[in-house]
Amino acid sequence: MAEVHDRPPEQFTLKMRRYDPESGGAPYWDEHTVELEPHRSVLEAILQARDRFDGSIGIRCSCRQAICGSCGIRVNGEPALACHTHLDAAKRGADDGVIEIEPMGNMPVIKDLIVDMDAVHWKKIQRVTPWLLAKQPVPEREYIVSKEAMVDVTQTMGCIQCGACVSDCLAMEVDPGFIGPAALAKAYRFVGDPRDDQQFERLNDLAQDPQGIFDCTHCFKCVQACPKDVNPMGQIMRLRRIATNDHHINDPNNGKRHEAAFTTLIHDNGLLWEAELLPRSYGGNSWFGKFAPPAGKELLSSLPAILKALVRGKVTPMGALKPHKLPKADLKSVQAIYDKIESRDERYELNLYITGEDEKATPPGDPVAVGVTHEIGGSEPPPVGAEPTDTPTETREPREG
Amino acid sequence: MPAHDVLIIGAGLAGQRAALAAAQTGASVGIMSKVHPVRSHSVAAAGGINAAISVDDDWHSHAYDTVKGSDFLGDQDAIEIMCSEAPAEVMHLEHIGVTFHRNDKGEMDLRAFGGASMKRTAYVADITGQALLHVLYEQLMKHHETVSRYEEWFTTSLLRDEAGNCAGAIARDVRSGRMEAFTAKNVILACGGAGQAYKPTTNGLIVTGDGIAMAYRAGAPLMDMEMVQYHPTCLVETGILITEGARGEGAHLLNAAGERFMEKSAPNKMELASRDVVSRAEQIEINEGRGVGPDGAGIFLDVTVVPRKRTLEALREIVNLGKDFAGVDITREPIMIRPGQHYIMGGVKTDVEGRTPIDGLYAAGEVACVSVHGGNRLGANSLLDTLIFGRRSGEHAAARAASIPMPDIDTHAQLREDSTRLEAIIGRSRDGRRVSEIKSELGETMNRHVAVFRDEAGLQGALETIGRLKEEAEKAWIDDQGTVFNQDVLGALELGYMVDCAEATVVAALERKESRGAQFRTDFPERNDEEWLKHIDISLDGEGTPQVTYSPVTITQWQPEERKY
Numbered sequence: 014m015a016e017v018h019d020r021p022p023e024q025f026t027l028k029m030r031r032y033d034p035e036s037g038g039a040p041y042w043d044e045h046t047v048e049l050e051p052h053r054s055v056l057e058a059i060l061q062a063r064d065r066f067d068g069s070i071g072i073r074c075s076c077r078q079a080i081c082g083s084c085g086i087r088v089n090g091e092p093a094l095a096c097h098t099h100l101d102a103a104k105r106g107a108d109d110g111v112i113e114i115e116p117m118g119n120m121p122v123i124k125d126l127i128v129d130m131d132a133v134h135w136k137k138i139q140r141v142t143p144w145l146l147a148k149q150p151v152p153e154r155e156y157i158v159s160k161e162a163m164v165d166v167t168q169t170m171g172c173i174q175c176g177a178c179v180s181d182c183l184a185m186e187v188d189p190g191f192i193g194p195a196a197l198a199k200a201y202r203f204v205g206d207p208r209d210d211q212q213f214e215r216l217n218d219l220a221q222d223p224q225g226i227f228d229c230t231h232c233f234k235c236v237q238a239c240p241k242d243v244n245p246m247g248q249i250m251r252l253r254r255i256a257t258n259d260h261h262i263n264d265p266n267n268g269k270r271h272e273a274a275f276t277t278l279i280h281d282n283g284l285l286w287e288a289e290l291l292p293r294s295y296g297g298n299s300w301f302g303k304f305a306p307p308a309g310k311e312l313l314s315s316l317p318a319i320l321k322a323l324v325r326g327k328v329t330p331m332g333a334l335k336p337h338k339l340p341k342a343d344l345k346s347v348q349a350i351y352d353k354i355e356s357r358d359e360r361y362e363l364n365l366y367i368t369g370e371d372e373k374a375t376p377p378g379d380p381v382a383v384g385v386t387h388e389i390g391g392s393e394p395p396p397v398g399a400e401p402t403d404t405p406t407e408t409r410e411p412r413e414g
Numbered sequence: 415m416p417a418h419d420v421l422i423i424g425a426g427l428a429g430q431r432a433a434l435a436a437a438q439t440g441a442s443v444g445i446m447s448k449v450h451p452v453r454s455h456s457v458a459a460a461g462g463i464n465a466a467i468s469v470d471d472d473w474h475s476h477a478y479d480t481v482k483g484s485d486f487l488g489d490q491d492a493i494e495i496m497c498s499e500a501p502a503e504v505m506h507l508e509h510i511g512v513t514f515h516r517n518d519k520g521e522m523d524l525r526a527f528g529g530a531s532m533k534r535t536a537y538v539a540d541i542t543g544q545a546l547l548h549v550l551y552e553q554l555m556k557h558h559e560t561v562s563r564y565e566e567w568f569t570t571s572l573l574r575d576e577a578g579n580c581a582g583a584i585a586r587d588v589r590s591g592r593m594e595a596f597t598a599k600n601v602i603l604a605c606g607g608a609g610q611a612y613k614p615t616t617n618g619l620i621v622t623g624d625g626i627a628m629a630y631r632a633g634a635p636l637m638d639m640e641m642v643q644y645h646p647t648c649l650v651e652t653g654i655l656i657t658e659g660a661r662g663e664g665a666h667l668l669n670a671a672g673e674r675f676m677e678k679s680a681p682n683k684m685e686l687a688s689r690d691v692v693s694r695a696e697q698i699e700i701n702e703g704r705g706v707g708p709d710g711a712g713i714f715l716d717v718t719v720v721p722r723k724r725t726l727e728a729l730r731e732i733v734n735l736g737k738d739f740a741g742v743d744i745t746r747e748p749i750m751i752r753p754g755q756h757y758i759m760g761g762v763k764t765d766v767e768g769r770t771p772i773d774g775l776y777a778a779g780e781v782a783c784v785s786v787h788g789g790n791r792l793g794a795n796s797l798l799d800t801l802i803f804g805r806r807s808g809e810h811a812a813a814r815a816a817s818i819p820m821p822d823i824d825t826h827a828q829l830r831e832d833s834t835r836l837e838a839i840i841g842r843s844r845d846g847r848r849v850s851e852i853k854s855e856l857g858e859t860m861n862r863h864v865a866v867f868r869d870e871a872g873l874q875g876a877l878e879t880i881g882r883l884k885e886e887a888e889k890a891w892i893d894d895q896g897t898v899f900n901q902d903v904l905g906a907l908e909l910g911y912m913v914d915c916a917e918a919t920v921v922a923a924l925e926r927k928e929s930r931g932a933q934f935r936t937d938f939p940e941r942n943d944e945e946w947l948k949h950i951d952i953s954l955d956g957e958g959t960p961q962v963t964y965s966p967v968t969i970t971q972w973q974p975e976e977r978k979y
Binding site: 033034035052063064065067068069071073074075076077079080082083097123124127130131138139145147151152154155157158159160162163164166167170171172174203206208 | 453467520734
């Protein structure tokens with residue numbers, strides 16, 4: 014047996030943010046000390062405090078095994094499932110050894126650790142037409158679809174709607190109207206499902222919406238927050254790729270060209286050249302493009318931010334206008350990666366979920382093939398050597414608070 | 415005041431399936447749950463759902479396996495319905511979006527499960543219940559215009575009209591604390607089992623026997639309550655479930671000597687014998703000193719014999735559970751497990767349409783006893799049970815609604831009574847015990863005396879303890895004085911529900927003086943078909959005392975025989 018079981022109970026102090034909507038008072042902090050084995054969960058600690066000291070502590074919870082999705086909270090400022098966070102890890106992650114417990118963010122608090130998920134999370138889920146629009150005619154038996162496709166959408170099916178990603182979404186903090194990580198992951202569950210008949214319509218809808226797939230700022234917070242490895246941001250990126258590469262959807266949010274600008278800039282210089290990003294995003298990779306009218310408009314609206322950066326010395330005018338370039342040899346290796354990837358007939362997607370590892374060693378020397386899975390919609394299985402090799406479960410540690 | 419043709423209490427698989435089926439007929443439907451529907455405990459069902467969909471399979475074989483699994487206590491007419499309707503139901507689920515695992519041909523894949531004579535379990539990795547529940551909820555969102563959802567509403571009692579028919583329910587909006595009367599032509603109870611009456615249990619904290627107790631108090635009989643399933647593979651410390659899918663994929667059970675001890679009690683099926691058989695075999699190893707772990711209180715489940723890639727793909731959830739909740743990488747080393755309370759085969763007695771003896775009151779899923787599981791439920795038959803009998807209840811209730819008027823009853827008195835009852839709990843003086851203490855003692859008592867092995871003395875002791883706890887529960891005090899999300903006061907109501915369920919279980923277990931299925935009496939170790947091939951029904955008399963009656967087991971094509979795996 015693993016030694017975690019042998020460790021005796023210890024004392025843990027929880028500092029909980031409480032809020033009683035009926036008191037008329039502001040939220041306040043409340044401390045309780047409980048005694049439990051260190052590998053027990055934060056939820057067990059909260060329940061012990063509730064059972065022994067104060068039955069009025071409000072928290073939603075049921076399964077205690079990270080499947081019902083009820084007990085999303087923040088531990089030491091980070092979103093987590095209470096039942097899925099070990100006390101020892103939480104204590105290590107706490108500033109002064111006192112575990113700080115708060116309700117999730119980005120959603121109104123109803124009482125103590127209970128937030129209003131209907132007002133935010135579920136409203137957003139409803140936004141993405143969250144049901145299968147099945148291809149017709151419906152077969153007599155099951156739809157015949159590839160094993161890979163079903164395993165792939167099962168990753169997003171694995172979302173337990175706990176709200177941890179919503180709690181931590183930076184884009185939503187700035188733009189509360191952003192559809193957000195959970196709902197867009199849910200959207201992928203249908204876009205990636207070969208039985209769904211409305212892939213284009215769904216993607217077009219989400220690409221046209223200024224608060225849709227291009228509103229994500231790529232901060233990885235949701236990836237980190239998710240207790241079930243759903244990888245919401247990864248799903249959003251896949252929605253973008255299918256929308257732009259497969260369906261050639263040109264969105265008014267300029268998302269497609271903006272991404273292309275990043276790609277061509279890195280190809281040309283090996284590093285990002287911020288001053289050129291805007292013109293290329295609007296005008297494409299041509300000299301004339303620099304004068305595309307929307308680019309001017311965007312530039313104008315960005316001027317205050319640019320000026321502030323200049324004043325604070327974060328950029329110099331010359332530094333901004335000159336491309337940053339890699340040494341030639343390095344740039345060549347960057348471009349070799351482009352050549353290798355772009356010469357493939359099919360697209361491969363990084364997917365941190367599927368599906369395991371055989372005991373035999375991975376064929377070395379093909380970095381592009383490591384941790385890839387076959388993109389949905391392709392008809393061929395991945396070539397030998399592109400076998401999924403990642404073991405997501407091995408990188409998965411009890412959350413550090 | 416809300417009024418519905420069909421009001422469903424509980425929004426797990428049975429409830430949601432009932433709601434969708436009823437709504438499809440055009441009936442006005444309300445579905446109410448004390449938690450958000452996707453938090454319902456159906457979400458935790460891992461392994462899969464049984465259906466004879468393979469071309470080599472036949473529903474008769476599924477039905478026979480189920481009858482045998484039930485130790486011949488299951489009603490065969492109901493089992494025939496469940497098994498023959500299973501393939502169409504599973505295809506329906508596939509069509510509405512469940513992401514069932516596929517084989518290389520792109521057809522639905524099937525895995526082996528306990529007590530089954532062939533591979534017949536369709537699955538979504540090891541999150542089948544979650545996938546089913548979330549897909550049904552997708553459908554509820556789709557049909558939001560025809561199904562009213564009352565999410566986070568706690569039912570406090572059932573309404574009856576003058577003729578004694580069920581006519582709705584009183585409920586409390588958890589969020590605001592407001593009490594409301596809901597009238598309905600029919601009520602379908604779909605609010606799950608009573609696992610929290612045990613400690614530990616695999617069941618979620620919300621599984622507190624609400625529906626069973628409410629129906630029982632309203633006069634409906636309970637059936638097969640002595641049949642409590644202990645799942646063979648639960649984590650030793652927390653009781654968290656490790657899916658039977660693990661053994662379905664080939665995992666072994668080992669005692670301290672490293673022996674696959676199942677060859678003694680089930681030489682053919684080994685680890686895939688039915689759950690009662692495996693749990694008993696494990697308990698014998700533990701009791702006779704061949705258990706593993708510091709106190710010898712566990713058994714090793716060895717998943718390392720399953721190819722690692724297959725484990726990571728098809729048993730992903732338990733890989734994480736092992737790591738997160740026991741600190742064990744199950745792909746590298748065995749994990750320590752033991753039998754743990756998991757499911758109750760008994761419940762509110764219904765017919766194959768989900769009807770209870772009270773007109774207008776239906777029950778489906780774990781809250782009900784049709785009885786398709788008899789003395790022991792086969793793995794992956796519970797999801798099937800919820801869906802088949804959820805749908806049938808929904809359809810039947812909707813049809814009944816079409817021919818009767820909306821009940822015209824005065825709900826004020828009962829609404830006031832329930833409000834007063836809750837206020838009284840909130841206002842109790844602190845001279846009794848805390849709800850949590852009583853609940854804890856109840857659970858430990860049940861787990862000690864009403865578990866895998868039982869005897870007269872233990873059961874009598876349990877009954878006395880429960881009698882005392884029942885009195886204490888009526889005086890138990892709480893802290894929360896508020897109305898918004900007062901979970902404390904609801905916990906006091908739940909405690910009352912659990913005590914009632916526990917009492918009925920012990921009374922039935924004392925009554926059945928034989929060993930069958932999950933009931934093993936060390937003082938009556940043999941199955942006795944002559945005297946006990948019958949259901950035990952428990953009802954409350956006027957004084958609130960449980961009364962025992964019997965009802966016959968329906969046998970269609972399979973005569974009782976000796977059960978061997």
